[in-house]
Amino acid sequence: MENNFYLIGVGGQGVIRLGQIVADYGIEKGEKVKFFKEVGMAQRGGPVHCEIRIGNVFGSRIPPLSSDITVVMELSEGLKSLEFIKPGGTVILNRKRIYPIDMMTHPEKYPKDEGITRLFKEVKVKIIWIDAGKIASEAGLPIAENIVLLGALSFISSFDKEFVISILKKHIPRELDKNIAAFRVGYEIAEGMVE
C-alpha cells in the first residue's frame, strides 16, 4: 500500500492538525509514515502545507504526479498542489478564499473560481467541492473546517471511520462532540457525492 496526501491552506485553518490526525491514523495502523510540515510564517498569515505518506515510502516529500488525495483548504493556495497531483486521484476543494492583506482592498485581483477549477480539470483529477465553513458552522463550530474535510478525506481513503474518531479524541481538547458531528457530516457528504 502507498497513500500520499497533500494538504494545503493558510495559517490558522488547521492544516497541520488535519495532517497530524492522518499521520497518526497511519502510525496507529502500524504503517510506515512520513509527515512533512511547512509552517514557516503560519502565525503571520503565511501559506501552510503538509504532506503525509503512508506505506512503503522512503522520501519525505510526495514526488510529482503522486498525490492520491489532495485537500485544498484555501483555493488559491491549492494551485501549488497541481504539480503533485496524481492523474486519477482525488482533490477536495474547500470553498474558501482568504485574501492577503494587500488584496483585501482589491479583491478583484484574486483568481476566479473558474480559472482555478479549469486547471484542476486539466490534470485529470476527481474534484469534490465542499463548503466546509458552512458545514462546520451548521455543526455549531465554525472553526472545525479541517475536521469536516477530515471526514471527506476519510471516506475517500476508505479509512476505518470509528478508528479515526478514536484518534480525533486524542487530538481535540475542546468541543469534542461538535467536532465529531462535523467529521460525520464531512464523511457523509463525500459518501453522497461519490455514490
Next chain:
Amino acid sequence: MKKLLTGNEAIAEGVIESGVEVVTGYPGTPSTEVVLTLLPQEKELGIHIEWSVNEKVAFEIAAGAAWAGKRAMVTMKMSGVNVAADSLASVAYSGCTGGLVIFVADDPGVSAGMPEEDSRYYAKSMVVPMLDLASQQECLDYVKVAFDISEKIGGPVFLRSTTEIAHVASDVEIGKKLKLEKREAHFERNIAKYTKAGAAWCMAQHQDALNRLAEASKICDSYITESGKKVNEIHFEDGSKQGVIYAGAVEGNFKEALKKYNLKLSRLKIGMIHPLPEERIKRFLEKVDRVLVLEELDPLIEAEVIRIAYLLNKKVEILGKFDKTLSLIGNYSFKEIKNALEVLLKTKLESGQDSKILEKAKELEVKRPTSFCIGCPHRGTYFALNKAIKNLKYKKDEIIITGDIGCTILGMSKPFESCWTEVAMGASIGLAQGFKWAGIKKPVIATIGDSTFFHAGIPPLINAVYQKVPLTILILDNGWTAMTGFEENPGTVSLNGAVNTKRVDIVEICRGCGIEDIQIIDPYQSKKATESIMKAIEYPGVSVIVSRCECALQAKRKKVKLVKRKVNIEKCTGCRICLSSLACPAMVFHPKDTNSKAYMEITSACFGCGLCEFTCPTGAIEVIKDGK
C-alpha cells in the same frame, strides 16, 4: 515500539537513551525542537537542560560538563556554529573525557532566512569527526553512535542534520536506555591538555586531535547501529558499472527513485562524512566507471572522491556539482535527484506535470506577504518610529534603520518598510556605528529584539558608548524568543513562573553599560511612544529606547485580556487608512455593494492593542464596552 517523531524529537529521544546529563542550546530553525522537546522533562529526567544566552556560552557549558566526565550535548543551527566556533576550535584540540556531541542543523533550501551555510566545513577546519543524518531513525541511533565514538576517541563529535530530516516526522523504533555507570563529576588538572599556553602544547594538541580523527574513522567505518544498520555501507549491484555515492538527507528521495523506477545501481552510503572512509571509496571506485555524488550544498565529498580517483589512477566519470549536474543551492527535491539520475543513466525516467498548467498556476498564485501577528507590540514600535521620523521632517528614504534577527525584522516589510539591513544576531548595533563613521550625517537607528540583545547586542552597545557614536537603539523587548517558537530568555517572565532562573533587566544592563539617555515606552500608547522616539533621535549621544510589551501570542496564553475595538459604521468612510498603515490581520474590508457603502470591520480576532484608533481620520474606531 514505534513512535511518530520528527528528526529533532528523535534526537531528543536519543539524548534520553544515551544517558546525557547536560543539554544546552540556543534556539534556531531548524534545530530548536531538540531542547524544546527535552525541557518539560527536565525534572523527571533529573538532568540539566537550558536555553543558554547564545551558542558560544551553550557550547562552553556543555564542554565544561564533558571535561568533568559527564555526557553533554549542545544544539544549534548552522549560524550558531559561527558564534560557538572560537571556543569549539580550542576544545576540539584539547579533547574531552565525557562524551561531547555538537548537534548542528543546516538549512539548505532556507526555511528560515539566513545564509545556506554548509557547516560540514567546520568539521574539517576544527579536526572534529562529523556524522551526517539521513533519516529520523538515524537521528535516534546516531546520538548513541556519536557519544560512543566521542568517549572512545576522547574528543567532541559533530552530529549534523538538515531541515528535511529535522522537521519531518517518521515512524521511529524507540531503543533501549543505556545503562551507564554512575559518574561523579571529576576534572583533572592538566594544563598541557586544557590550556593553550605555548606553541609546543598547542601543536601537541593538534596532533592528538588528528590521531583522534583517524581513530574515529577506523571505529566508524565498520560501526553497526542499534537498529542493525551500518554507518558507512557499500552495496554492489551485479553487472552495474554505474554507481551513486551519497550522504545525508538525499537518501530518502534517492531510495524513492530506486524503487519507483526499479533501478539497479551500486551505491555507497556515507554516514561519517569527516573523515571520509577513504579505503571504502577506493574499493567502490575500482568497481564502477561512472559515479554520481549526491550531497546537498557544497561539493565536499565530491572533491574528495575526485582526489581519490586521481590517486587510484583510474578513469572514472564523476558527476555532481563540478559538472553542473546538480546545483550548489537549495535542498534537493525528488525532481532534482531524478534529473541527476537521468544524467547518470543517460535515459529519461519520467516527465512531470504539463509545464503549461504549472505556468498558468504560477500566474494565478496569490502572494501572501507576512505581517506582524494580531496585537504584536512590534507593529506599534515601527508605527511610532516611522511617525517620529516623519514628525522630525526627515524623509523615509534618508534615515538608515539597521534591523536584526527574529520577529523584529518583519519591520522591513509592508506597510512599515522601516528596516534596511539584516545581518546576524546583534549586528544591527555594530553596523549602525559603521554608517556613522563612514560619514552618514543624518541620524542612524538600530532595532533589535530582547533575545538578540542578550545574545550578541551588548558588546556593540558598549562599543558605541566607549567610542561616543551618536546613535539611537530601539530594543523591542517582547519578553520572548518568539520567532523560533516562544523560547525563554533571560528577560522572560515564564508562563508557569520559573523557579530556577533569575530575570535580567535590559534597562539595568543599558545603564550599566553607560547609556545616559534611556526611555521605556509602551508601543500601544502610540502618541507618547512617538514623542519619546523623537527625543531619542534628537539626543546627541547614544540613546536607547526600550519598547516594552509582552508578545501578544504569549500574553494571550497568560489570559491577558485587553479591550477590543470595533468600527462605528456610521463614521467609517471606507478609506482603509487603518489597514494600509497597520496591516492588521484582524481587519476585514467590505467593498461597496448594492446594499451598503464600503466599510471596515474589526473581527473578534482583535487583541485590543488599540493602534488602529490612532490611524482613523474620522474617529470611527471605538472601544467595545461591556462586550457590545
